[in-house]
Amino acid sequence: MDDVVIHTPRLPGEKQWEFDDLLNLRRSVEGACLRLGAIENVPKHFYEGAMLGLPERDEQIECMQNTIRNMGKAGVPVFGYHWVPNSVWRTTPAKDRGDATATSFDYDEAKDRPLTHGREYTAEEMWDNYTRFIKAVAPVAEEAGVRMALHPDDPPVESLGGIARIFGSFEAFKRGTEIVDSDYNGLEFCQGCWAEMGEDVCEVIRYFGKKIFYVHFRDVVGTVPKFRESFIDSGDTDMYKAMRAYKESGFKGILIPDHGPNMVKDIPWSYIGRGYAIG
Ligand SMILES: [Mn+2]
Numbered sequence: 001m002d003d004v005v006i007h008t009p010r011l012p013g014e015k016q017w018e019f020d021d022l023l024n025l026r027r028s029v030e031g032a033c034l035r036l037g038a039i040e041n042v043p044k045h046f047y048e049g050a051m052l053g054l055p056e057r058d059e060q061i062e063c064m065q066n067t068i069r070n071m072g073k074a075g076v077p078v079f080g081y082h083w084v085p086n087s088v089w090r091t092t093p094a095k096d097r098g099d100a101t102a103t104s105f106d107y108d109e110a111k112d113r114p115l116t117h118g119r120e121y122t123a124e125e126m127w128d129n130y131t132r133f134i135k136a137v138a139p140v141a142e143e144a145g146v147r148m149a150l151h152p153d154d155p156p157v158e159s160l161g162g163i164a165r166i167f168g169s170f171e172a173f174k175r176g177t178e179i180v181d182s183d184y185n186g187l188e189f190c191q192g193c194w195a196e197m198g199e200d201v202c203e204v205i206r207y208f209g210k211k212i213f214y215v216h217f218r219d220v221v222g223t224v225p226k227f228r229e230s231f232i233d234s235g236d237t238d239m240y241k242a243m244r245a246y247k248e249s250g251f252k253g254i255l256i257p258d259h260g261p262n263m264v265k266d267i268p269w270s271y272i273g274r275g276y277a278i279g
Helices: 019-031 048-052 057-073 123-144 170-179 191-197 201-211 239-248 268-278
Strands: 003-007 035-040 078-081 094-096 100-102 104-106 147-150 185-190 212-216 219-223 226-230 254-256
Touching (some): 048 123, 057 123, 078 212, 094 226, 123 147, 123 185, 147 212, 170 185, 185 191, 191 219, 191 226
Parallel strands (some): 003 035, 147 185, 185 212, 212 254
Antiparallel strands (some): 219 226
């Protein structure tokens, strides 16, 4: 392990992150003889209004531009983000080998849950909002030298809690990356989500190739509408073939386990399970 991906670091700032704090974060990682490979996610409220097209949208886009400029100055090479105002959804957990607990999703259990944001948001709206956002932010990221890496919707179903989930297919990512064609506009390749979609994971890796900025190297059993998470050696995907596909596509980024089953007597965030995956 050489690199660290930091997930939503607790930095000061209610609307954006500042240069000094980001620099200190990178230095603290380097102080442990590691590299800061990416920051994954800002607090959702930084750009929730931009995702939903609310009145604060333009201010939030401006703040996001500032955060990205500050990341660039502080030497943060990759910024992972998502386009899901109402988060990852799971239903009743399942079991994997060794009595480990794995999260799972069954659309039948989730489809009738109440609206999360007061009304329905259509796919057309979510695309309009995304288009406006990425057109404003990607050029700033390019200038700042920060590669923006978009995570798929998890789970990749049409809509949950009234909000359309637009990044849940190959076609969607093709469309998303073509809005601004830039070496700084690419994918946080959550391999588990691509498996959930039922896409041919290796083919998708080969298609996007160098547009994949880093990988969530995890797997699942099943596809939407019903799946469960798995160990990297108990899921549906041939992970060795996937690794070959990354190598052959010219991918030079980071693989991290993202998340996986909680082993018996594991600790929060299933660090034992992650240690197992890395090993
Ligand atoms: Mn992921």
